[in-house]
Amino acid sequence: MHIPDGLMDPMVSAIGWIEFMVVIAVALLISGKKFKEKDLPRIAVLSAGIFVAQMLNFPIGGGTTGHLVGAALFAIMAGPVIAMVGMTVILVIQALMFGDGGITAFGLNATNMAIIAPLTGWGVYTLVKPFLAGLKTETKHGKMNLGTAIAIGVGAWASVFVSASACAAEMAVSYAISGGAYGIAATVSIPAMLGYHVIIAIGEAMITVAVAAYVLSVSPNAFRSISEKNVAVPGLKGIMSSKIAHATVAVLIVFALALPLYFMYSSEGADGLEKTMEDAGVDEGDAVLTSPFEYGETYFAALFAGILGFVATALVGLGLMNIFKIGRAAE
Amino acid sequence: MGRLDARAKIIGVVVFVTVAAMLTVTELIFAALALSVIFAAFSQVPARHLLKAYAGALPFILIASVSVFLFAGIDRGIGMWARTSACVIALLVLASATESLQLFAGLRRLGVPKIISTLLMLTYKYIVLMADELVRMKTARKARGFSGGRSLFDLRGLKIIGYTAGMVFVRASDRAEKGYEGLKMRGFNFDLKTWRQTRLAAADLAFIAWFAVVSGALITFQLGAFA
Numbered sequence: 001m002h003i004p005d006g007l008m009d010p011m012v013s014a015i016g017w018i019e020f021m022v023v024i025a026v027a028l029l030i031s032g033k034k035f036k037e038k039d040l041p042r043i044a045v046l047s048a049g050i051f052v053a054q055m056l057n058f059p060i061g062g063g064t065t066g067h068l069v070g071a072a073l074f075a076i077m078a079g080p081v082i083a084m085v086g087m088t089v090i091l092v093i094q095a096l097m098f099g100d101g102g103i104t105a106f107g108l109n110a111t112n113m114a115i116i117a118p119l120t121g122w123g124v125y126t127l128v129k130p131f132l133a134g135l136k137t138e139t140k141h142g143k144m145n146l147g148t149a150i151a152i153g154v155g156a157w158a159s160v161f162v163s164a165s166a167c168a169a170e171m172a173v174s175y176a177i178s179g180g181a182y183g184i185a186a187t188v189s190i191p192a193m194l195g196y197h198v199i200i201a202i203g204e205a206m207i208t209v210a211v212a213a214y215v216l217s218v219s220p221n222a223f224r225s226i227s228e229k230n231v232a233v234p235g236l237k238g239i240m241s242s243k244i245a246h247a248t249v250a251v252l253i254v255f256a257l258a259l260p261l262y263f264m265y266s267s268e269g270a271d272g273l274e275k276t277m278e279d280a281g282v283d284e285g286d287a288v289l290t291s292p293f294e295y296g297e298t299y300f301a302a303l304f305a306g307i308l309g310f311v312a313t314a315l316v317g318l319g320l321m322n323i324f325k326i327g328r329a330a331e
Numbered sequence: 332m333g334r335l336d337a338r339a340k341i342i343g344v345v346v347f348v349t350v351a352a353m354l355t356v357t358e359l360i361f362a363a364l365a366l367s368v369i370f371a372a373f374s375q376v377p378a379r380h381l382l383k384a385y386a387g388a389l390p391f392i393l394i395a396s397v398s399v400f401l402f403a404g405i406d407r408g409i410g411m412w413a414r415t416s417a418c419v420i421a422l423l424v425l426a427s428a429t430e431s432l433q434l435f436a437g438l439r440r441l442g443v444p445k446i447i448s449t450l451l452m453l454t455y456k457y458i459v460l461m462a463d464e465l466v467r468m469k470t471a472r473k474a475r476g477f478s479g480g481r482s483l484f485d486l487r488g489l490k491i492i493g494y495t496a497g498m499v500f501v502r503a504s505d506r507a508e509k510g511y512e513g514l515k516m517r518g519f520n521f522d523l524k525t526w527r528q529t530r531l532a533a534a535d536l537a538f539i540a541w542f543a544v545v546s547g548a549l550i551t552f553q554l555g556a557f558a
Contacts (some may be wrong), residue, residue, distance in 0.1 A: 004392060007415055103345055
């Protein structure tokens with residue numbers, strides 16, 4: 001998934017750099033307050049561990065192999081902010097010491113693998129885990145129950161699949177806006193990247209669960225985010241400091257990062273249904289009920305609409321969880 | 332090239348790669364590729380090492396080039412191969428001709444935040460340790476008859492691979508504390524400093540100037556200033 005220099009349209013590369021710089025600057029600001037000097041060796045060990053784990057190939061079948069990305073594992077073990085900084089360090093070493101991934105493409109590689117992958121992995125894991133809190137069946141490894149194992153697996157799968165999708169979309173956008181001078185056509189990049197990574201992501205999920213189970217049983221302190229308990233704080237402050245709220249923000253950041261590409265690639269043309277209606281000469285009638293909101297035609301309007309939609313969905317989900325008492329058992 | 336200041340090498344190569352990545356005129360792309368090959372030839376980095384490293388990046392380059400060739404024609408396909416190769420070769424020369432600590436110290440002196448540069452140094456140190464550990468564990472695994480699993484359905488194989496990775500983490504984290512104590516004993520204070528603070532010499536400035544002139548010429552022609 002490491003994009004080399006010269007493959008992407010300069011505009012797409014520039015957007016990647018801007019997105020990466022903004023997010024990592026915020027992450028460094030947060031982590032700068034959190035980190036103590038003695039934390040550095042631990043973060044370095046985790047980064048090195050992920051780097052080395054990426055050298056372990058796993059079999060896919062038919063003689064092909066894949067390798068771990070490890071962003072979800074990192075984020076679940078150490079938290080998303082440390083994972084973003086650590087994954088950035090891994091990518092810098094890969095680019096500068098091994099020539100793996102380019103310099104102009106570094107912003108995109110870092111956005112995909114150091115920001116989108118850990119945020120998605122951790123966000124999905126945190127959001128899914130309460131729904132599976134009822135699965136208390138102990139795995140063979142004692143310290144990890146089935147619900148946690150499934151949540152880790154789903155988070156790891158999503159992190160690889162979403163970051164690979166972002167990479168495929170970047171290549172498709174590069175191709176489209178450059179008239180074929182850069183990137184890879186969507187008809188090739190999207191099925192190839194998604195088809196391959198949907199399977200790679202299964203291996204990632206299984207190995208992440210195995211690593212997590214092993215580390216949790218041998219050295220439970222290594223998993224800060226799993227061993228941490230949510231401390232109930234009443235009111236708005238409690239909601240804002242809850243892991244669910246942080247995971248919601250993580251998923252929203254991924255959405256916000258994807259939007260510029262959407263605007264570069266989106267077509268003014270009619271969608272499938274509109275085109276069929278147009279061809280059949282059917283006019284769209286007046287709506288019975290109209291919404292005061294629109295999806296928006298500018299970046300910030302669409303971002304606002306997305307946040308609104310996501311928060312509304314999250315609130316409905318939280319309400320349902322509250323009604324059916326899901327997640328309380330975990331606390 | 333090994334004697335040059337790391338900052339000069341980073342600046343020169345970054346400028347060249349940035350410009351080469353923006354080229355779309357076929358003749359200029361090949362000029363960039365030729366310059367990259369000349370740079371590699373003068374770098375004193377063994378050709379075999381460079382070719383081996385280039386082979387690692389080749390699959391991604393080829394997928395992109397073949398895709399562009401199929402959808403946009405042979406000229407653009409070849410252009411894609413040449414452009415990505417020019418950038419990759421220059422980057423591989425920088426990676427191969429610069430000692431790791433010098434490279435990280437160079438980045439720090441160019442303004443990379445100290446938390447990143449210090450983490451780079453520590454992470455690289457632990458990667459070497461952990462990679463050795465992994466090789467030993469793989470050998471032990473092989474001696475016990477495990478050869479890497481068969482497919483994604485081979486759950487036992489995947490479990491063993493997962494446990495191997497987990498074991499690397501656990502063993503290395505034990506060393507991390509001791510490593511940190513060792514660093515403190517040697518006066519480590521959260522920032523990466525090299526023993527000698529070199530200044531940019533005439534050779535370094537000439538190196539940067541050469542890349543600046545070459546890159547400037549390429550981008551000028553690309554923008555059609557002389558058309």
